[in-house]
Amino acid sequence: SVAKVRCTSARSENQGGKLIVVEGGDLIEEKDFACPQGTTIEVAQLFYVTPARSKFLKGDSTEFSHITQVVTQQALAYPSIQFQLTHNGREVIQALPTDQIHYRIAELFGTDLAKSLVQVKSSSGDYRLEGYVSNPVYTRSNRSAQYCFVNGRFVRDKVILHGTQQGYNHLLPKGQHPALFLYLTMNPKLLDVNVHPSKAEVRFAFQQDVHQFISRSIREALERNLQTQIEGAQPDYDDIGINTSNETSINRPKLSSWLSKPEVISSSQEEKLSEALRKMSVSHEFRSFTTSPTWFDKPPIPVSNLIYSEFEPLGQLDSSFIIMQGKKGLLVIDQHVAHERILYERFRDAAKEKKIEV
Known part of the structure; x- marks a missing residue:
């Protein structure tokens, strides 16, 4: 009702299509029209x-970014549509129809992001969650790559976003956010979509259940991905000739055989061994050390002096330790101890303010 709109649509090229022209809310023209399969909408x-109302419009670049965002949302919601x-005159988005949401994400956001994604697939009762999230190494400083859909509708819901954040379990650097492409399917009776004029927000009948389900699904997906990477990792033996198969030509005695049957060396063998060691020491100028070797060029940096935001998480070890890397080296964090420290500081600050809850 506030613009001039021209729409052409056809189910198939054989059946023909329709042309509808609306200007200022008035129907100007409606007729049969020959057009290719699909729908084209022109707004002028x-x-x-x-x-x-036109005075409240932002700049051209800002308004176009809003248009791009809407088209991206619809393209992710309906990957089977082009x-x-x-x-x-410049092509900004060209998304071909596909039955794989992973391909649609690669078309819209690039292959670098698509390669870092971890598949999420989980169901529990009335809830089913599918989609992809980025691994903890790939993060962004904003939430521009976070798309959540509930029953096919794009939403920005705090319960879903917070549940996702909890699923990463402190694996994300401070101020960084993962990429999300999640599709939640649930019983429509457990959902209220009429809480926001643009339908961008929803209200769940059981918010706690949804929060726990999403958090658990994300955590399990990340753990499965980490386990797969560990099991699939193979050492690189390209530089040395070594047999990496289970069967090896080297027979290594077990520890029990060394303890129960010590090898007896004859006097002649002992003399030959001593002579060989003497010649080796002379040729290589071996020297005995009177002091213990130095393992570090400089003493390790105290943990209290580290800035954790400068480290990037690599993964989780044995569901107990967080492995992080940074310019200052490798950092291993005990999750249990870290959690105790957080609780301690929380109670300490509350005690200073005399606001401890009993």
Whole structure:
């Protein structure tokens, strides 16, 4: 009702299509029209009948970014439909139809992000969650790559986002956010979509259940991915000739055989061994050490002096330790001890303010 709109649509090229023209809310034209399969909507002269509203529009780049965001949301919600967005003759989005959401993500956001994604697939009762999240190494400083859909509708819900954050279990650097492409399917009776004018927010009947389900699903997906990487990791033996198969030509005695049957060396063998060691020591100029060897060029940096935001998480070890890397080296964090420290500081600060809850 505030612009000039021209729409052409056809189910198939054989059946033909329709043309509808609406200007300022009035139907100007409706007729049969020959057009290719699909729907094309053209919007022109926005707010031409209400000039006062056009004053509230932002700059061209800002408004176009909003348009791009809407098209991206719809392209992720319906990967089986082709989406094309052009701006001033330049193609901005070209998403071909596919039955794999992973391919659609790669088309819209690039292959680098797509390669870092971890598949999420979980169900419990009335809830089913599918999609992809980025591994803890790939993060962004904003939430621009976070897309959540509930029953096919794009939403920005605090319960889902917080549950996702909890699923990473402190694996993310401070101020960093993962990429999310999650699709939650649930009973519509357990959902209220009429809480926001643009339907961008929803309200769950059982928010705690949804929060726990999403958090557990994300955590299990990340753990499975880490386990797969550990099991699939193979050492690189390209530089040395070694047999990496289970069967090896080297027979290594067991520890019990060394303890129960010590090898007896004859006097002649002992003399030959001594002579060989003497010649080796002379040729290589071996020297005996009177002091213990130095294992570090400089003493390790105290943990209290480290800035944790400068480290990036690599993964989780044995569900107990967080492995992180940074310019200052490798950092291993005991999750249990870290959690105790957080609780201690929380109680300490509350005691200073005399706000301890009993």
